[in-house]
Amino acid sequence: MAERVAGPEIERLIQLLARLPGLGPRSARRAALHLVRKREELLGPLADAMQVARERIATCPRCGNVDTSEPCTICRDGRRDPSLLVVVETVADLWALERSGAVSGRYHVLGGTLSPLDGVGPRELNLDPLPGRIAEEGVREVVIAVNATVDGQTTAHYITDLLQGTGVKITRLAHGVPVGGELDYLDEGTLAAALRQRTAF
Numbered sequence: 001m002a003e004r005v006a007g008p009e010i011e012r013l014i015q016l017l018a019r020l021p022g023l024g025p026r027s028a029r030r031a032a033l034h035l036v037r038k039r040e041e042l043l044g045p046l047a048d049a050m051q052v053a054r055e056r057i058a059t060c061p062r063c064g065n066v067d068t069s070e071p072c073t074i075c076r077d078g079r080r081d082p083s084l085l086v087v088v089e090t091v092a093d094l095w096a097l098e099r100s101g102a103v104s105g106r107y108h109v110l111g112g113t114l115s116p117l118d119g120v121g122p123r124e125l126n127l128d129p130l131p132g133r134i135a136e137e138g139v140r141e142v143v144i145a146v147n148a149t150v151d152g153q154t155t156a157h158y159i160t161d162l163l164q165g166t167g168v169k170i171t172r173l174a175h176g177v178p179v180g181g182e183l184d185y186l187d188e189g190t191l192a193a194a195l196r197q198r199t200a201f
């Protein structure tokens with residue numbers, strides 16, 4: 001029988017850490033040991049940061065991002081271009097696009113994609129406020145930046161229909177060769193899309 005090496009408090013810490021994405025029981029044990037060893041420099045500040053996050057993090061009522069202020073930092077940033085709105089599936093996608101530094105406008109987080117088989121219809125997503133935002137904020141271009149999956153494309157078509165008549169320009173992300181990618185390794189669908197969406201050199 002495996003013997004426990006630590007008391008119930010540390011075992012609980014390990015169990016909670018093991019629930020984090022990318023951490024299994026072994027790496028959770030290693031992380032817990034590291035935290036316990038670095039009590040002053042790491043465990044304390046981490047506990048404080050988590051406490052603040054627990055008390056103050058909320059969903060932005062305007063765009064659906066999560067932040068410690070309402071509206072969120074991006075919505076309140078006056079240097080953002082109000083005429084450009086980027087529609088994403090999740091907050092993780094928003095953060096990924098922000099890391100690219102290529103978005104000058106603001107975002108709209110749907111909270112997922114339409115998926116009739118899983119019972120996700122328009123009501124389950126943050127879709128209703130979209131036409132209103134476009135009118136109120138003077139949006140001139142909506143970039144549909146959803147995943148290149150079947151559900152993602154279904155959602156993109158739904159949004160295009162929803163925004164018919166608003167006069168807004170609707171664009172979507174290009175499909176194609178990733179930066180640093182080698183043609184030989186790409187699937188046929190990606191290669192065909194890259195060729196169709198070729199640009200002038």
Ligand code: ZN
Binds near residue numbers: 061062065071074
């Ligand atoms: Zn926001």
